[in-house]
Amino acid sequence: MRLVFTLLAIVLLMPLTVSAEPAKTIDELVAHYDSSKCTDCHEEAHENWAKSWHAQSVTDPRVLRAWRTFIIQGLDASPQAKRSDLKHICFSCHIPSTKRVEITDELTEQIAGLIITAAEDKDVAKKDAAIKELSKLNIGCLACHNIDGSPDGNPQPNTIYGPGDAEDPPHKEELGFETVKSPFMKTSGFCKSCHHGCPPDMPSSICPTLWTSYEEEYLGHGGDKTCQECHMQGEDGENHRFPGIYEKDFTATGVDLKLSASPTEYVDYFQNMVQPTVVLNVQLKNTSGHGIPHG
Numbered sequence: 001m002r003l004v005f006t007l008l009a010i011v012l013l014m015p016l017t018v019s020a021e022p023a024k025t026i027d028e029l030v031a032h033y034d035s036s037k038c039t040d041c042h043e044e045a046h047e048n049w050a051k052s053w054h055a056q057s058v059t060d061p062r063v064l065r066a067w068r069t070f071i072i073q074g075l076d077a078s079p080q081a082k083r084s085d086l087k088h089i090c091f092s093c094h095i096p097s098t099k100r101v102e103i104t105d106e107l108t109e110q111i112a113g114l115i116i117t118a119a120e121d122k123d124v125a126k127k128d129a130a131i132k133e134l135s136k137l138n139i140g141c142l143a144c145h146n147i148d149g150s151p152d153g154n155p156q157p158n159t160i161y162g163p164g165d166a167e168d169p170p171h172k173e174e175l176g177f178e179t180v181k182s183p184f185m186k187t188s189g190f191c192k193s194c195h196h197g198c199p200p201d202m203p204s205s206i207c208p209t210l211w212t213s214y215e216e217e218y219l220g221h222g223g224d225k226t227c228q229e230c231h232m233q234g235e236d237g238e239n240h241r242f243p244g245i246y247e248k249d250f251t252a253t254g255v256d257l258k259l260s261a262s263p264t265e266y267v268d269y270f271q272n273m274v275q276p277t278v279v280l281n282v283q284l285k286n287t288s289g290h291g292i293p294h295g
Contacts, residue, residue, distance in 0.1 A: 022101075022102040022103055022104045022107075023101055023102070023103045023104070023107060024103075024104050024106070024107055025107065026107070026110075026111070026133060026136055026137065027136070029095075029097055029098070029101055029103055029107070029137070030097070030136045030137065032097055032100070032101045033096075033097045033100075033101075033140065033142040033143070033146070033147065034140075034142075035140035035141035035142050037175065038140075038141045038142075041170070042141070045141075045238070045240045046141075046240075048234075048239055048240040048241040049140075049141070049240040049241070051241050052240065052241045052242045053242065053244065053246070054138070054139040054143075054242060055138050055139065056138060057093075057094045057095070057137075057138045057139040058094055058095060058115075058134045058135070058137045058138050059118070059131050059134050059135050059138060061119075063094065064115055064118050064119040064131075064134075065119050067086075067090065067112075067115045067119070068115060068116050068119035068120060070090075071083060071086070071112050071115065071116060072116070075112075082105075083108065083109045083112040084105035084108040084109055086108055086111070086112055087103055087108045091103075091108075092194075093193075093194035093197065094137075094139070095137045095139075096139060096143035096147045096148065096194075097137075097142075097143070097147065099147055099148075100147055100155075111134070111137070114130040114133055114134050115130075115134065117130040118130035118131045118134055144185070144190075145160050145161050145162060146159060146160065146161060148190065148193055148194075149161025149162075149180075149182050149184070149185055149190075150180075150182065150184070151182065151184035151189075156178070156180075158176060158177050158178060159177060159178045159179075159180055160177050160178070160179045160180070161180050161181075161182040161185060162179060162180075162181065162182065162185065163181070163182065163183065163185045163186050163238075164181035164182070164183065186226065186228055187226060188214065188226045188227045188228075190227075190228075191211075191227040191228075192211045195209065195210040195211050195227075196209045196210070196211035196212070197209055198212070203216070204216055208291075209294075210290055210291075210294045213290040213291040213294055214227070214289050214290040217290065217291065218288075218289040218290055223289055225289055227289070230253075230254075230288070230289060231243060231244065245292060245293045245294070251292070253288075254286065254287055254288030254289075254292060255284065255285070255286060255287065255288070255292065256283075256284070256285040256286075256287050257282075257283070257284055257285075258281075258282075258283040258284075259280065259281070259282055259283075260280070260281045261278050261279070261280050261281075262278070262279045262281075263276070263277070263278055263279075264277050264278070264279055265277055
């Protein structure tokens with residue numbers, strides 16, 4: 001079977017500068033945007049993030065299996081493509097540090113090999129080791145609070161961008177980082193950079209994404225909530241777990257379901273039997289801000 005793929009045309013906090021030399025290893029890449037120090041002060045946000053799908057942007061089993069198939073059936077099978085193309089197609093959203101840090105083709109190919117091992121290797125030890133190494137690349141704090149936090153798309157080095165809710169953040173004194181208020185982070189446009197992935201103004205009929213669904217079917221019909229108003233609400237403010245379709249209770253807030261059942265009988269003339277039967281009337285309405293399921 002032929003599959004057709006459409007190729008659509010980032011320890012402690014380190015100084016956030018783009019290296020002149022391409023990263024040759026995963027550890028070199030991770031060092032530029034290591035968020036481990038954030039946990040010291042933002043423990044609750046970190047705990048919520050650790051339960052989120054952002055924390056599994058590379059290692060979620062579905063992502064690994066999809067990438068495995070894309071690599072083998074798409075890139076490897078095409079004379080015009082190569083595994084190093086992954087950094088231009090998938091990595092900018094799933095591994096945001098690659099937006100700001102150049103990586104070698106060899107490193108991209110190494111990551112591709114780890115993905116295949118993590119997705120299908122029969123050796124459990126090798127599989128687990130590959131997943132552990134790939135987990136270093138999952139979306140961390142600085143993906144949002146630096147790399148994508150500036151509305152002009154040009155984040156400054158040694159800068160933490162935030163929505164402006166923190167009082168006297170200690171980033172400057174303790175870490176040497178500036179803290180910049182970025183109202184952009186409270187807009188849906190902030191989420192668009194990864195949850196769209198198509199050229200600007202391309203309609204959903206050509207490129208159906210979460211953003212085009214939200215823009216055309218929700219905003220276009222009078223909706224006014226931002227992504228954050230649904231996906232970041234928590235009892236104590238911002239929820240960094242970003243609940244979504246795979247959480248039953250959260251999904252229920254975006255679906256209006258009415259179900260009625262009536263008992264009856266079905267006569268099977270061919271078998272000369274009368275079968276007890278239930279007639280179901282299901283009314284399902286999507287009340288969320290986009291198509292369900294989506295991603």
